[in-house]
Amino acid sequence: MTSTLTLPETATWSEILSQPDIWEGWAETLADQSAEIRGWIARRGIDTVWLTGAGTSAFIGGVVGAGASKLRLEDRASTDIVSCPQDVLTAGGRILCVQFGRSGDSSESVGVMDLLDRHRPDIDRLHITCNPDGALATRPAPGPGETRVMLLPEATHDRGFAMTSSFTTMLLSALACLGDFDAARLPALAAEARTLVAQLADSPCPRPDRAVFLGSGALKSLARENALKVLELTAGRTGTQWDSPLGYRHGPKAAVADDTQVFVSLHPDPHTARYDRDVADEIRRQFPDITVQTVGPGGDIAFDGTGDARADAVLHVLVGQIRAAQWSAALGLPVDDPFQGRNLSRVVSGVQLYPWQR
Known part of the structure; x- marks a missing residue:
């Protein structure tokens, strides 16, 4: 689509x-x-x-x-x-x-x-x-x-x-x-984001049954956010995982199945990016029929970034945001309220708060 x-x-x-x-x-x-x-x-x-x-x-x-x-x-x-x-x-x-x-x-x-x-x-x-x-x-x-x-x-x-x-x-x-x-x-970062948004928004990307997001260092928490965006906007109908690339090899990789897409964020530090690329290549070899995309400098979804992984996180997250919105629409869900008022709400409230006796 x-x-x-x-x-x-x-x-x-x-x-x-x-x-x-x-x-x-x-x-x-x-x-x-x-x-x-x-x-x-x-x-x-x-x-x-x-x-x-x-x-x-x-x-x-x-x-x-x-x-x-x-x-x-x-x-x-x-x-x-x-x-x-x-x-x-x-x-x-x-x-x-x-x-x-x-x-x-x-x-x-x-x-x-x-x-x-x-x-x-x-x-x-x-x-x-x-x-x-x-x-x-x-x-x-x-x-x-x-x-x-x-x-x-x-x-x-x-x-x-x-x-x-x-x-x-x-x-x-x-x-x-x-x-x-x-x-x-910020203006330079915004200019890169505009190019990336246009690239992602116009690219076909069928919804998988499972989506995996991997990132090292600061990009590990970013991978978690991308996984959550997909899980939320597809109302749980797309299973997601997140981890560091090296951590993913130690067991969680068992979740990869035939209809899985894997996104590996490339850290701007060249030393760290070697590990990111190695894991992406390993998954490609082991699962030749699934889609594995690297994201970041020199990646399949490419941008230059600032060289600071923490700031570059706002570029990496565009992948999760846009794919999540695309896949939500493909499912016929109301993207602004995928749960349609059930189970999850925009603002979490109603949690019973108990006084702490120090």
């Missing part, structure tokens, strides 16, 4: 296509706000950063936390903090809790704020969110820890079920605040 001809007009498809323009338009504001936040972090004497979110928002932490930093970056899903606060809230040091949230109203976002308010009000907070009316944007903290809010452009508050522009823009914003990513690079 040719996606641009067969995909109906949906919020999800529009939001996928809008990402390059959003990043480019956000560049100047992000440069100013991230500089202020970096200065604030330095003044507060922060040494440890918790990267916190649920689901797709949690995978931002996995990508950002995989890179080298002067700060100690810890990937801590809000789902884990809420369920196992004893593993986290007893930590010492000068801590910044960064929460990511499209709506800012998920049960776990609220749960983390409740726990910090009661047990660790000394911890500083940075909320990166897309909803000006959500709890992350509006709820005050008791102190003495300080709070900063980075509110993303309105267009990132995705209306579709799946997080797309919200994920990529929160990720890039976090890199600008916590790493050495220069927001001035």
Whole structure:
């Protein structure tokens, strides 16, 4: 099928296509706000950063936390903090809790704020969110820890079920605040994304029974996000896996069957990319009748990228987003609400939050 001809007009498809323009338009504001936040972090004497979110928002932490930093970056899903606060809230040091949230109203976002308010009000907070009316944007903290809010452009508050522009823009914003990513690079990144979107949107890609996404380092969490996008938008009718390329060889590869597509993200570091390519070649040899595609510099789905795997993740994720939307439409599902109000909802709510007795 040719996606641009067969995909109906949906919020999800529009939001996928809008990402390059959003990043480019956000560049100047992000440069100013991230500089202020970096200065604030330095003044507060922060040494440890918790990267916190649920689901797709949690995978931002996995990508950002995989890179080298002067700060100690810890990937801590809000789902884990809420369920196992004893593993986290007893930590010492000068801590910044960064929460990511499209709506800012998920049960776990609220749960983390409740726990910090009661047990660790000394911890500083940075909320990166897309909803000006959500709890992350509006709820005050008791102190003495300080709070900063980075509110993303309105267009990132995705209306579709799946997080797309919200994920990529929160990720890039976090890199600008916590790493050495220069927001001035966003226009060039956006230009590459436009080319890649056009390539993917116009390429036929029949839906498989199973889709596998592999990536090394920061791209491992990105592979997880791609797998989730396909699982969500096809309402679970396409089985998915994610792993690192080397990790996949140690058992999980047993899931490969006749109708499987494998996507291997190529890390921008040449040393790491050798392993990525070796595993892709191995799977091709062992399963000659399935489709295996490499993604990234010199890959089957090619782009140059920035050389930083964490920033390049926003290019790699376009593969999962677009294929997921194409395959959802091919199944005849409503792409903006593939579960049609059953089982899963756009904002996770209704989780029973239990008070923690420290």
